[in-house]
Amino acid sequence: MTQNSRIAIGGIALFLAVGAGAFGSHGLRGMVAPPLVEVWKTAVLYHLIHGLGLLVIAGLHQLQPSRILARAWLTMLVGMLLFSGSLYLIVLTGSRWLGPITPLGGLTMMASWLLVSWAGFKHWKGN
Numbered sequence: 617m618t619q620n621s622r623i624a625i626g627g628i629a630l631f632l633a634v635g636a637g638a639f640g641s642h643g644l645r646g647m648v649a650p651p652l653v654e655v656w657k658t659a660v661l662y663h664l665i666h667g668l669g670l671l672v673i674a675g676l677h678q679l680q681p682s683r684i685l686a687r688a689w690l691t692m693l694v695g696m697l698l699f700s701g702s703l704y705l706i707v708l709t710g711s712r713w714l715g716p717i718t719p720l721g722g723l724t725m726m727a728s729w730l731l732v733s734w735a736g737f738k739h740w741k742g743n
Contacts (some may be wrong), residue, residue: 621670629667633663637664655706666696673728677734684735687731688735691728695724702721
């Protein structure tokens with residue numbers, strides 16, 4: 617994957633997160649129960665944070681190209697899709713079978729941050 621595509625995908629992720637947040641604030645009210653609106657807000661929060669994370673990792677990769685950072689970026693994208701995506705689908709469809717996917721997404725996002733840390737320690741030890 618190219619550096620430009622990483623940045624573009626990060627920007628698209630953030631665009632979609634803002635849209636999801638607006639939809640949750642205006643479109644979901646009255647459509648779903650208030651607890652599900654809270655679930656939606658959680659999905660948006662993590663979507664926004666990890667969309668920014670994609671851009672941060674892309675920037676770090678630009679400064680210090682690394683296979684570990686490339687893996688961290690992809691791992692973060694997958695985790696964000698699994699975590700926020702499963703929550704969005706649970707709210708919109710009521711499909712509770714998606715529930716077990718959410719923690720897998722959370723673990724995947726956590727792994728991405730560990731990969732970022734690992735890349736930092738490897739670089740730090742090299743200097």
